Amino acid sequence: MAAAGNPEISPELPHISDATLRDSAHMAGVEFGPEDAAVIADLLVRTGVELVEVGMVSGPDAKDADLVLATHEAVGPERSMTLVVVRDRRQVAQALDEAERLGVRHVMYSIPTSEQHARLKLGSPSAKFLQTLARSAITQAKERGFHVTFSGEDGARTPRERLVPYVAAGFEAGADRFRLAETVAYLSPWQMEKVIADLTAIDGSEIEIHSHNMLGMAVANSLAAVRAGARWVSATVGGIGERGGNAPLAELLTSLRVIHGDTRFDLTHLTELSRVALEGAGLGDAFQSGPTTPHAFAYELPGQLSHPEAYETLPAELVGNSRELLVRTRLTPALVKWALADSGVSVDIDAFTAWLGRQQERQGRPLLDRDAIRKAAIDFRPA
Numbered sequence: 001m002a003a004a005g006n007p008e009i010s011p012e013l014p015h016i017s018d019a020t021l022r023d024s025a026h027m028a029g030v031e032f033g034p035e036d037a038a039v040i041a042d043l044l045v046r047t048g049v050e051l052v053e054v055g056m057v058s059g060p061d062a063k064d065a066d067l068v069l070a071t072h073e074a075v076g077p078e079r080s081m082t083l084v085v086v087r088d089r090r091q092v093a094q095a096l097d098e099a100e101r102l103g104v105r106h107v108m109y110s111i112p113t114s115e116q117h118a119r120l121k122l123g124s125p126s127a128k129f130l131q132t133l134a135r136s137a138i139t140q141a142k143e144r145g146f147h148v149t150f151s152g153e154d155g156a157r158t159p160r161e162r163l164v165p166y167v168a169a170g171f172e173a174g175a176d177r178f179r180l181a182e183t184v185a186y187l188s189p190w191q192m193e194k195v196i197a198d199l200t201a202i203d204g205s206e207i208e209i210h211s212h213n214m215l216g217m218a219v220a221n222s223l224a225a226v227r228a229g230a231r232w233v234s235a236t237v238g239g240i241g242e243r244g245g246n247a248p249l250a251e252l253l254t255s256l257r258v259i260h261g262d263t264r265f266d267l268t269h270l271t272e273l274s275r276v277a278l279e280g281a282g283l284g285d286a287f288q289s290g291p292t293t294p295h296a297f298a299y300e301l302p303g304q305l306s307h308p309e310a311y312e313t314l315p316a317e318l319v320g321n322s323r324e325l326l327v328r329t330r331l332t333p334a335l336v337k338w339a340l341a342d343s344g345v346s347v348d349i350d351a352f353t354a355w356l357g358r359q360q361e362r363q364g365r366p367l368l369d370r371d372a373i374r375k376a377a378i379d380f381r382p383a
């Protein structure tokens with residue numbers, strides 16, 4: 001099919017990375033297994049996706065180790081990338097130790113750039129501290145031989161005067177690529193184009209866009225980023241992912257084909273990919289991205305439940321939706337405490353959380369919501 005637009009003004013076609021096995025695997029209530037990871041990764045590579053992002057590492061004994069290893073077995077570590085959480089120098093060193101143990105070659109640093117996220121996760125909104133932390137993390141990884149992508153978590157809401165110096169500092173420290181994370185869907189395509197243009201103007205920069213779809217513009221914003229010079233686009237199968245979902249891979253690839261005449265990808269695998277990913281995620285075939293889905297305001301991280309305003313483009317109530325906890329294996333005392341707040345049920349939080357985790361293992365890890373946790377707390381009898 002010929003491109004609908006004028007090929008003379010078409011942008012350079014982007015590389016595609018897929019975050020189904022990372023962003024979607026950390027979507028509230030979703031648990032991919034190693035077999036799912038191997039099949040999904042293989043289908044992604046056969047489609048033409050260049051990099052499969054899988055799992056997250058924050059320190060020793062990563063919970064996603066099995067996913068990472070299964071993906072490496074299926075497509076090789078050179079086609080895989082793993083997210084590494086950045087909080088301080090010592091924590092980064094421990095996370096890199098774990099990444100090395102797992103045979104990871106590509107790391108993607110998760111670093112909050114907006115004042116709001118930096119204050120919540122780093123304990124300081126200081127732009128100087130942010131740059132120092134990023135330089136240190138990037139230098140550590142490059143000294144160990146990793147390929148390094150560093151992010152601007154909540155980058156879409158980060159002012160230009162804060163974001164551009166941070167990105168420039170990261171490339172000066174030796175980073176290979178920068179990912180602008182539209183953690184909170186915030187920009188229109190024309191605004192996205194301006195933000196990306198500021199970043200592609202940085203000497204030696206290679207830019208990736210990772211959009212969330214709460215406003216339904218993740219594909220449009222991704223294409224706008226490419227128009228402004230972004231060289232990579234991050235997507236997920238079916239658009240599944242945290243909160244309102246991500247840029248859906250099928251829509252992205254078909255848009256590239258129709259709008260820019262891009263025939264690099266084997267689109268025949270897309271339907272099978274969607275079936276496997278949605279079944280593996282326990283979502284069936286009815287998942288839709290956007291703010292009205294049951295998953296749009298569902299969380300499994302205590303910080304997101306305690307500070308939803310830091311993650312939500314708009315409040316759940318505005319679209320008649322509601323905020324909920326959904327979790328299988330990532331039970332923590334903080335999540336349990338949130339679930340039991342104002343319930344009138346009083347238990348020893350630590351003891352109850354440990355007991356509930358054991359119950360989950362015995363029962364095959366059913367999906368827990370707030371009501372299920374409260375009911376279990378009423379039935380709980382400490383030993």
